[in-house]
Amino acid sequence: MNKYRDFFNAYVAGYDTESAWIWRKHEHTIRVADNCRVLAEDLQFNAYNAELAELIGLFHDIGRFEQWRVYQSYSDDKTIDHADLGVKIIKENGILAEHPDYELILKAIYNHNKFKIDAKITDDRELTFCKLIRDADKLDIIREFVSGDLKLPQDGETYSIKALNEIAKHKLLNRKAHVDSVDVSLTALALFNDIYFDYTRRCIREEFLLEKIVELYIESDPAQTNLFRQLERFIKEQY
């Protein structure tokens, strides 16, 4: 695993590491790779599969660095899908080409940020890794939101009832349908509707991540307190 970590660090060193934006994605990646490892151990993967999980975590956001260099933005909706870009970079540079699970790695990376996992993926093992990277990534994103990264609406902006209803129906918010609207900030809440594994649910419960995010929303728009409490209850039904 060390050789992959070294490769990843050398790859990132080719970008502007003085930039806090680049550094942030580097740190996110390391935490997600660690989450993948812990999840894999919780699922009692063998040593080979646990390493594979960690590897997918390490490369899942490889497209972020080039995305930032070209666009100075991490908005996939306004620039390019960073997972598609990551897969392209891996292929073009012959990264991991010798790995026995090369195709699985590409599928997991490609699907990590999609609204839904591609329905054409039906193989259990492939699906498990696709789900694992999505949980590991979401867990870190939720923790980032809780520690201050949540973009809340400015004065006078309100959430749409349509978006709140989507979340209440246990759905993920389709970002593409909410670009440029204040509803994008509700994405954080929608993430809780797309969790696959007990380990992730346990972290969410034990760290009170849902409760903390709901508090942030209520603070930003106290008039909607009841609505957010209701959403919190809807989401909790799944935990």
Ligand SMILES: [Fe+2]
């Ligand atoms: Fe990503």
